[in-house]
Amino acid sequence: xxxxLVELLVVIGIIAILVGILLPVLNRARAAANRTVCLxxxxxxxxxxxxxxxxxxxxxxxxxxxxxxxxxxxxPDDWIWWQANRNLNxxxxxxYLNVRGDQLKRLLRCPADSFDGRKTGLxxxxxxxxxxxxxGMNESLAENNRTPPAxxxxxxxxxxxxxxxxxxxxxxxxYSTASVWSYSSPLTQRHGVGRFHGNVAGNPDxxxxxxxxxxxxxxxxxxxxxxxxQDSAFDPINQxxxxx
Numbered sequence: 001x002x003x004x005l006v007e008l009l010v011v012i013g014i015i016a017i018l019v020g021i022l023l024p025v026l027n028r029a030r031a032a033a034n035r036t037v038c039l040x041x042x043x044x045x046x047x048x049x050x051x052x053x054x055x056x057x058x059x060x061x062x063x064x065x066x067x068x069x070x071x072x073x074x075x076p077d078d079w080i081w082w083q084a085n086r087n088l089n090x091x092x093x094x095x096y097l098n099v100r101g102d103q104l105k106r107l108l109r110c111p112a113d114s115f116d117g118r119k120t121g122l123x124x125x126x127x128x129x130x131x132x133x134x135x136g137m138n139e140s141l142a143e144n145n146r147t148p149p150a151x152x153x154x155x156x157x158x159x160x161x162x163x164x165x166x167x168x169x170x171x172x173x174x175y176s177t178a179s180v181w182s183y184s185s186p187l188t189q190r191h192g193v194g195r196f197h198g199n200v201a202g203n204p205d206x207x208x209x210x211x212x213x214x215x216x217x218x219x220x221x222x223x224x225x226x227x228x229x230q231d232s233a234f235d236p237i238n239q240x241x242x243x244x
Contacts, residue, residue: 031112031192034110034111034112034190034191035112035215035217035227037111038110038112039217039225039226039227041106041108041134041135041217042135042168042169042217042218042219043225044097045093045107045135045168046168046220046225047096048096049079049093049168050223052079052092052096053155053156056077058155058157059142059153059154060079060153060154060156061077061078061079061092061093061137061142062075062079062142062144062151062153063136063137063138063139063141063142063143063144064078064079064080064081064137064144064178064180065139065143065144065178065180066083066120066121066128066131066177066178067083067125067128068123068124069123071145071146072143072144072145072146074086074144075144075151076092077092077142077144078091078092078179079091079093079179080093080108080179082131082133082178083127083128084127085128088104089101089104091104105133108133108135109132109133109134110170110190112190112191113188113190115130115132118131118132118176119174119177120177121177124177130177131176131177131179133179134170134176135169135170135171135179135181135217136168136169136170136176136178136180136181136185137167137168137179137180137181138166138167138168138181138182138238138239139181139182139239140154140182140241141153141154142154154241156221158241158242160241160243160244161243162220162221163220163222163224164237164244165221165238165241166183166218166220166221166233166238167219167220167221168181168218168219169181169187169217169218169219169228170187170188170191170213170216170217170218171185171186171187172185172189172213173188173190176188182239183233183234183235183236183238184206186206186212186213187212187213187216187228188213188216189211189212189214190213191213191214191215191216192213192214192215193211193212193213194211194212194214194229194230194231195209195212196209196210196211196212196230196231196234197231198231198234212230213229214227214229214230215227215229218233
């Protein structure tokens with residue numbers, strides 16, 4: 001016996017309702033899985049940086065601004081050789097990760113991130129291309145600057161209250177032009193969105209109630225990793241070694 005048109009429509013309607021119920025559940029599960037992978041990635045990268053300091057008398061690798069011919073240049077100690085004119089596998093932390101090629105690229109990329117339309121930084125020297133990875137190192141740890149004393153570097157032992165100081169985190173895509181992060185840089189919204197509770201006059205990214213990132217992966221100097229909000233990241237203590 002065949003189905004009548006009404007019966008077929010009822011079945012189709014039930015299927016549509018079930019799909020509508022299941023899709024949000026699947027999306028939440030996918031988002032949770034992405035956060036887990038991302039947090040694991042940043043923890044591994046942070047541990048590699050700490051291992052680097054252990055083998056380099058406590059000095060941090062440099063953060064890796066692009067070469068602009070004026071203020072910054074490429075250093076052998078840039079933590080990641082992200083530029084198109086450098087070999088990613090030769091990055092100083094690569095040997096501590098024991099991965100190369102596509103495996104290294106996956107470790108440097110949050111699975112929820114999109115690299116479509118990534119732009120190069122302003123005044124960047126030719127040949128470097130856009131930054132095609134997800135994480136940025138705290139610029140106050142060590143800069144690859146040109147002017148003396150070059151580079152500006154700190155030792156891990158100089159940083160007090162390491163459980164409060166961010167080493168690595170995820171930047172907002174439109175500001176992700178190099179492997180560098182500053183406390184005044186917006187975080188990604190790829191893992192969720194919250195509201196900013198501070199207020200910086202004239203800055204729409206940090207206006208009271210502005211949409212900001214939530215559940216953002218961060219690695220701290222004491223080697224613990226956690227999901228953070230923009231409120232906790234937007235704190236000048238992250239740029240101050242001596243502050244407790």
